[in-house]
Each structure stands twice: as structure tokens, then as C-alpha cells.
Amino acid sequence: MPTETTTILVNQFLSVHFDSVQRVLNTRTMSTDAAETPLTSVKEARRFMIDCLKAVDTPTEHAEAMADLLVEADYRGIFSHGMNRLGMYVNDVKAGACDAKAVPKILQETPATAWVDGQNGLGAVVGNFCMSLAIEKAKNVGVGWVCAKGSNHYGIAGMYSMMALERGLLGMSFTNTSPFMSPTRSKKAALGTNPLTLAAPGENGESFILDMATTTVAVGKIEMQKRKDEPIPHGWAQDSEGESTTDAFEAYDVGCLMPLGGREITSGYKGYGLGMLVEIFCGILSGSLYGPYIRKWGSTADVANLGQCFIAIDPKCFAPGFECRMSDLMNYLHNMEPADPSKPVLVAGDPEKAYKVLVDKAGGIRYIKNQLDTCLQLAKELNVVPLQHLQHTCDC
Amino acid sequence: MPTETTTILVNQFLSVHFDSVQRVLNTRTMSTDAAETPLTSVKEARRFMIDCLKAVDTPTEHAEAMADLLVEADYRGIFSHGMNRLGMYVNDVKAGACDAKAVPKILQETPATAWVDGQNGLGAVVGNFCMSLAIEKAKNVGVGWVCAKGSNHYGIAGMYSMMALERGLLGMSFTNTSPFMSPTRSKKAALGTNPLTLAAPGENGESFILDMATTTVAVGKIEMQKRKDEPIPHGWAQDSEGESTTDAFEAYDVGCLMPLGGREITSGYKGYGLGMLVEIFCGILSGSLYGPYIRKWGSTADVANLGQCFIAIDPKCFAPGFECRMSDLMNYLHNMEPADPSKPVLVAGDPEKAYKVLVDKAGGIRYIKNQLDTCLQLAKELNVVPLQHLQHTCDC
Numbered sequence: 001m002p003t004e005t006t007t008i009l010v011n012q013f014l015s016v017h018f019d020s021v022q023r024v025l026n027t028r029t030m031s032t033d034a035a036e037t038p039l040t041s042v043k044e045a046r047r048f049m050i051d052c053l054k055a056v057d058t059p060t061e062h063a064e065a066m067a068d069l070l071v072e073a074d075y076r077g078i079f080s081h082g083m084n085r086l087g088m089y090v091n092d093v094k095a096g097a098c099d100a101k102a103v104p105k106i107l108q109e110t111p112a113t114a115w116v117d118g119q120n121g122l123g124a125v126v127g128n129f130c131m132s133l134a135i136e137k138a139k140n141v142g143v144g145w146v147c148a149k150g151s152n153h154y155g156i157a158g159m160y161s162m163m164a165l166e167r168g169l170l171g172m173s174f175t176n177t178s179p180f181m182s183p184t185r186s187k188k189a190a191l192g193t194n195p196l197t198l199a200a201p202g203e204n205g206e207s208f209i210l211d212m213a214t215t216t217v218a219v220g221k222i223e224m225q226k227r228k229d230e231p232i233p234h235g236w237a238q239d240s241e242g243e244s245t246t247d248a249f250e251a252y253d254v255g256c257l258m259p260l261g262g263r264e265i266t267s268g269y270k271g272y273g274l275g276m277l278v279e280i281f282c283g284i285l286s287g288s289l290y291g292p293y294i295r296k297w298g299s300t301a302d303v304a305n306l307g308q309c310f311i312a313i314d315p316k317c318f319a320p321g322f323e324c325r326m327s328d329l330m331n332y333l334h335n336m337e338p339a340d341p342s343k344p345v346l347v348a349g350d351p352e353k354a355y356k357v358l359v360d361k362a363g364g365i366r367y368i369k370n371q372l373d374t375c376l377q378l379a380k381e382l383n384v385v386p387l388q389h390l391q392h393t394c395d396c
Numbered sequence: 397m398p399t400e401t402t403t404i405l406v407n408q409f410l411s412v413h414f415d416s417v418q419r420v421l422n423t424r425t426m427s428t429d430a431a432e433t434p435l436t437s438v439k440e441a442r443r444f445m446i447d448c449l450k451a452v453d454t455p456t457e458h459a460e461a462m463a464d465l466l467v468e469a470d471y472r473g474i475f476s477h478g479m480n481r482l483g484m485y486v487n488d489v490k491a492g493a494c495d496a497k498a499v500p501k502i503l504q505e506t507p508a509t510a511w512v513d514g515q516n517g518l519g520a521v522v523g524n525f526c527m528s529l530a531i532e533k534a535k536n537v538g539v540g541w542v543c544a545k546g547s548n549h550y551g552i553a554g555m556y557s558m559m560a561l562e563r564g565l566l567g568m569s570f571t572n573t574s575p576f577m578s579p580t581r582s583k584k585a586a587l588g589t590n591p592l593t594l595a596a597p598g599e600n601g602e603s604f605i606l607d608m609a610t611t612t613v614a615v616g617k618i619e620m621q622k623r624k625d626e627p628i629p630h631g632w633a634q635d636s637e638g639e640s641t642t643d644a645f646e647a648y649d650v651g652c653l654m655p656l657g658g659r660e661i662t663s664g665y666k667g668y669g670l671g672m673l674v675e676i677f678c679g680i681l682s683g684s685l686y687g688p689y690i691r692k693w694g695s696t697a698d699v700a701n702l703g704q705c706f707i708a709i710d711p712k713c714f715a716p717g718f719e720c721r722m723s724d725l726m727n728y729l730h731n732m733e734p735a736d737p738s739k740p741v742l743v744a745g746d747p748e749k750a751y752k753v754l755v756d757k758a759g760g761i762r763y764i765k766n767q768l769d770t771c772l773q774l775a776k777e778l779n780v781v782p783l784q785h786l787q788h789t790c791d792c
Binding site for chain 2: 108109110111112113115141142143145147149170183184185186187188190198200208210212216217233234235236238241242243260261262265266267269270271272273274276277279280283284285286287290291292313314315317318319320321322325326329332333336337338339340343344345346347348
């Protein structure tokens with residue numbers, strides 16, 4: 001949850017940059033497809049998630065951890081990783097592909113490192129365990145570097161980095177994922193979207209929060225172009241021959257995302273290298289599955305056995321005044337002259353912080369109709385109280 | 397220097413992929429502009445570098461460290477960072493902007509971290525000191541994380557990662573640099589090309605060596621298009637209005653490189669975020685200069701006061717068999733079906749390893765005429781023995 005200071009600062013930022021942020025947000029679900037749906041309070045969304053997970057015998061504490069993770073994604077406007085994935089997690093547990101009761105176990109450790117077996121537990125359970133351990137180690141010796149095997153999808157990677165942030169530390173987290181990305185020059189996918197994230201504290205609750213897939217875009221963005229019947233730019237995805245395509249339908253069917261940088265001429269091999277970096281920190285260090293051996297997206301036929309990596313760094317072990325320099329640099333960037341006056345220069349994390357303020361102003365999250373229908377269906381299937389909505393209308 | 401096994405493996409790789417690697421290398425200096433110049437042995441190139449640096453009162457040990465760094469770049473085909481920069485380092489020392497005698501000092505440390513003052517010493521001296529310290533800490537507690545302020549240009553970032561690699565560790569290094577990159581949406585540059593690198597060991601001397609600027613390309617690539625009077629692709633650089641340009645001449649004059657990913661529509665903000673990540677690890681953690689405050693490229697009016705970060709990780713602290721999994725994944729990637737059969741799928745570091753083999757086969761490095769002229773000029777200015785060349789002709 002944001003502190004009061006954060007909210008004031010974000011409000012100040014919004015008062016200057018509101019139009020631009022609004023434009024960013026217009027590419028998200030809340031302000032487009034969802035205009036006519038009722039609002040859901042953050043608390044109620046969380047309640048529904050907990051109930052659904054408990055209905056498939058997830059212990060309360062584990063269900064709460066998952067709900068905190070998922071609701072935070074929706075609160076930040078990252079709808080792909082929130083309620084949208086609840087059904088998938090429920091299915092994983094129901095099918096026995098994921099053990100909702102499992103508790104992670106430390107296999108080996110030093111003052112600065114730990115190798116953890118997630119024991120096929122829920123992603124948030126493994127992630128929280130590992131990042132807490134990394135934070136403890138960073139508080140003791142300056143750095144904590146924890147790798148887990150036997151994990152499951154852990155939601156927004158930034159969630160774990162922010163755990164470190166809340167304790168005044170720098171936080172990083174990485175996960176491997178099902179194959180979706182084509183290594184430069186290759187016809188097929190071999191690595192996942194493999195996200196990486198870094199959170200770093202500034203002054204007065206300010207922060208830098210980078211949370212990015214190492215592919216140019218996620219599949220969701222292609223899906224949106226498809227829905228609009230519009231082409232995609234070169235550099236997003238490949239056709240079946242391994243060439244960059246602008247056809248959203250073909251891109252979606254082939255399912256080969258391009259690494260950040262796109263084609264070889266625009267240095268796509270760097271994004272491919274970054275995808276490998278994430279895989280090295282996750283699957284290769286932890287001994288989980290890796291790259292092409294990870295199960296297909298959405299499959300519950302096998303356990304996921306994902307690898308994840310969590311790093312915490314204590315800035316106090318280096319030059320004093322970290323937060324001050326961090327805020328100064330972010331302030332410099334925010335005040336740079338933009339090419340288009342209506343699009344101010346942003347810093348990683350700005351759009352998500354602004355979205356939280358919008359949700360607070362509106363009084364709740366506005367899910368799209370399709371999502372609400374899915375929730376209703378899930379409530380019936382699992383025999384839990386359906387998602388309740390707020391009665392008043394948002395005026396933001 | 398490569399082990400015998402590495403050379404055999406690279407030779408095997410080359411025997412399969414020679415044409416493709418040759419094509420990669422054809423974009424480098426050795427096989428194009430330099431066809432008619434004489435060869436220089438690696439040993440002689442190193443001797444010349446040491447002599448030039450000693451001529452401006454650099455202690456032998458420090459001159460050797462710099463020469464090892466620069467000659468390794470040329471040996472790997474990264475000509476921009478080798479002999480090409482010798483004059484710049486000499487000028488920095490002559491002008492008093494860099495203190496060639498300075499020895500780095502530890503300001504603060506824990507079992508896993510160190511904060512170092514480079515004391516304005518030569519980049520290789522600071523880099524070697526910091527990475528050695530990181531390696532020692534990784535050997536003790538699994539991770540070593542060292543940040544230095546008061547440093548200078550430290551050549552190819554990969555050099556330091558490879559120091560860790562040689563000891564069976566994962567190595568990373570980062571440096572901030574003079575402003576050249578425009579944050580997404582901005583008209584001007586505020587961050588450097590800010591490279592990041594990761595080296596990781598496979599089996600039998602195999603390795604993954606990622607060494608990349610967080611901009612789409614370096615200035616040198618634009619310079620080459622300019623020389624050929626050819627356009628550049630979108631996503632490389634901006635015009636004076638902050639828009640992506642295809643005009644190599646304008647791009648070169650404006651000097652605003654775009655972050656990896658290029659324009660906003662192709663997720664250039666991720667490359668901008670990565671440039672920030674490097675700056676956070678370098679300038680912000682170490683308390684050196686950062687971002688827009690770093691001196692202009694090539695200036696000797698002020699000290700550089702660069703920030704750098706060095707990380708070593710011991711894979712033995714995690715799942716056994718790291719090298720085996722690493723080699724397996726690289727092998728999988730090398731054997732993927734390429735979109736164009738003449739362009740096999742590569743892994744980060746392949747082209748540079750192949751280049752070393754070509755240099756060995758040729759018996760030396762083939763510098764372009766312009767570089768040889770500069771060396772002759774430098775020899776006269778500094779009164780050192782000019783660079784000597786081999787008499788025989790390369791048959792590769």
C-alpha cells in the first residue's frame with residue numbers, strides 16, 4: 001500500500017503529467033473496454049481471490065499471499081497478471097500440478113546466498129519466502145542472492161523487488177517462463193518472456209520500479225491489436241518462417257515473440273542475451289527446468305518446476321546518500337524537454353503508481369465484462385460468494 | 397588467453413558455422429578496410445601499448461593492466477575498444493585528468509560487499525582491483541558485489557566478467573559513461589551507453605559471454621553507415637527534434653542514441669530502464685558522477701569520476717551441475733533451425749571467440765591503415781619504438 005507521502009507525490013506528478021499518464025492508461029483495460037462495468041473494491045477483489053483459492057484447499061495464509069500478489073497487479077493496472085490469472089492458479093492446484101500446501105525448504109546457504117526448493121508450492125509463497133531470506137541476508141552482509149527451483153508462476157515480478165524497497169533496500173527478481181521467445185535467427189521459441197525487475201528507493205517515498213519482460217512485448221499486446229484488427233510493428237513477433245511479421249493474427253497463431261530490440265539489425269540479439277541472463281539466474285543456477293524444457297503455457301499436465309532468483313542489496317553498504325542521488329536523477333529525467341510536449345519523460349514505475357492513484361480516486365478497480373463473467377463462472381464452480389461490486393459510479 | 401580445449405571447441409563450431417561467422421566478422425574492421433595492411437602480433441601490440449603508457453609516466457604494472465585490456469579487445473575483434481583508444485588514455489594521463497599512479501582504496505566493506513574509491517586511477521587498475529575483490533568475496537560467501545567511484549574508462553566491460561569466469565564463477569560488470577542516450581520521449585541525451593555484461597561457465601571451457609551497451613548500437617555503427625553513405629534503420633538514433641531518424645549524418649551530428657528497443661512502440665523504454673539499472677549500480681550506489689553530470693566524451697578538462705560495479709557469483713552455492721546445464725542449453729540453441737540456413741543461431745560471445753581463432757590462424761591482428769598511421773604518430777610524439785609488423789602474409 002502506498003504511504004501518504006507517496007500519494008501526495010504521485011498526485012503532484014499527476015497534476016503536471018495527467019494527460020500523458022491518462023494516455024498511457026488508455027492502452028490498459030480500465031479506461032477502454034471497461035467503461036460501463038461496475039467498480040470492485042480492492043478489498044473485495046482480494047476477498048474473492050482468497051475464497052476461490054481456499055475452495056481448492058489452499059491454506060489461508062497461502063491464499064492470502066497469492067491474493068496480495070494478484071490484487072496488487074490489478075491495482076497497478078497490470079490486468080494480465082491479476083484476477084485474469086486466478087482461474088489458472090486454481091486449475092493448477094485442482095489438477096495437482098501445484099501443491100498449495102507446500103512450504104519452501106532451504107537446501108544450502110551462506111551468509112549471502114541460499115538455494116531453495118520451492119517444493120512445487122504456490123509462486124507467491126515461494127517468492128515471499130525467498131525474498132524475505134534475501135532481505136535478511138542483505139541486512140546482515142549487504143547482499144542476499146537466493147535462487148529457487150520447484151516454483152510456480154509468481155505473478156508480477158516487481159512484487160518481490162518492492163518487498164525489498166519497502167525495507168529501504170534495492171530489490172531484484174527474475175523468473176523463467178514457458179517458451180515464447182525466438183532466439184535471434186531461430187524459427188522456433190526456446191526461452192520465455194523471462195522478466196527482470198529492479199526496484200530502488202528515492203527520497204520521500206519516491207522510487208524507481210523497472211519490471212520488464214525481455215521480449216519486446218507480451219502476448220497480450222498482440223492480442224489487443226488482433227481485437228482491433230490492426231497490424232503490429234516490426235520487432236514484436238515472428239511469422240512461421242522466422243521473419244518479423246506485422247500481421248497480428250499470424251503473430252498470435254505462431255506464438256514466437258521477438259526479444260527486446262527486435263530484428264538482428266536493431267540488436268535483437270541483446271534482448272536474446274538478456275533472456276539468457278534471466279534463464280542463467282533462474283533455471284541454470286537453481287537446477288529447475290529451463291528454456292525449451294519448461295511446460296507449455298497453461299498446461300497442467302506436468303508440474304511447472306520453474307526457477308526464480310531474488311536479490312536484495314543494502315545501499316548503506318555503499319556511498320551515503322543513495323536516495324538523494326536517486327531522486328535527483330529521477331527529477332532531472334522528469335524535467336527533460338520531451339519531443340512531444342504532451343508526452344512527458346517518465347521513469348520506470350510512474351504509470352503504475354499513477355494507476356493506483358486513479359483506482360483510489362475511483363474507489364475501486366473496474367474489471368472488463370469478460371473478466372467479471374469469468375469471475376461469476378468461477379464463483380459457481382467453486383461455490384464461493386460471487387465478486388461484489390460497488391454501487392456508486394466513478395467520476396474520475 | 398583461450399585454453400586448448402576452448403580453441404578446439406571454437407574450431408569445431410567454426411567448421412560448421414564458418415560462413416556465418418565470417419559474415420559477422422565482415423562487419424568488423426579486420427576483413428574489410430584492412431585487407432592490405434600488414435599484420436601485428438598480439439605480443440607486439442601489447443608491447444607498443446605498454447611503451448606508450450610508460451612514456452607518460454604510467455607505472456609498469458598499471459601500463460601492463462591497461463595493455464592487457466586493450467589488446468584483448470582487438471584480439472576479440474572489438475576494435476573500437478582496443479588500440480583505437482590508446483591515444484585517449486594517454487591524453488587523459490598527460491592532461492592530468494587521470495592519475496596513472498593511483499591505487500584504489502577500500503572505503504567500506506562487508507563479507508559480501510565493498511565500496512571502493514578508484515582515486516582517479518586507470519580504468520583497468522580500478523577494474524582489476526574491484527573484480528579481484530568481488531571474486532575473493534564470492535569464494536568466501538557466494539557473492540561479491542563491489543562498487544567503485546572515482547574511476548575512468550575501463551575498456552571492454554566483458555574483460556572483468558571474464559576474470560570471474562576464469563575462476564569458475566559467474567561475473568558481471570557495469571559502467572556508466574558520458575551522456576549519449578536519450579531517455580524515451582526526450583529530445584536530449586541524459587544517460588550513457590551504459591554497458592552490462594555477464595559471463596557464465598559451461599563445460600570443457602565453453603562459456604556464455606554477454607557484453608552489451610544498453611543503447612541499440614554504439615556511435616561507431618552510425619559512423620560506419622556514414623562512411624558507406626547508407627541510411628541507418630529506425631531505432632538506432634534520434635534527430636534534433638527527438639524523432640527516430642534514418643539519416644546517418646544527422647544521427648552522428650545530433651549524438652542522441654536510442655535505448656535498446658528503439659521507439660516507444662517497440663518498447664524503447666525497456667532499454668532506457670536498463671540504462672537506468674546500470675546507472676543505479678554504478679553512479680547512484682558508488683557516489684561517483686552520474687547520468688547528465690558526466691563529462692562529455694573525449695574531454696580531459698575535468699576528471700571522469702565514473703562509477704562502476706563488479707559482481708561475482710559462485711555457482712557452487714546453488715544447484716550442482718551448473719556448467720552441465722549451461723552447456724546443454726547453449727548446445728540446444730546452437731542446433732536450433734535457423735530462419736536463414738546460412739545464418740546459424742549463435743550464443744553471446746561466439747563471434748568474439750571465433751575472431752580470436754581467426755587472429756591465431758592469421759598469426760596476428762590486422763589494424764586498418766588509419767589506425768597504423770595514428771600509432772606511428774603516437775610513437776613519434778612519445779618517442780617510443782614504433783609498432784612493428786609481421787612480414788608474412790595471412791592465408792586465412
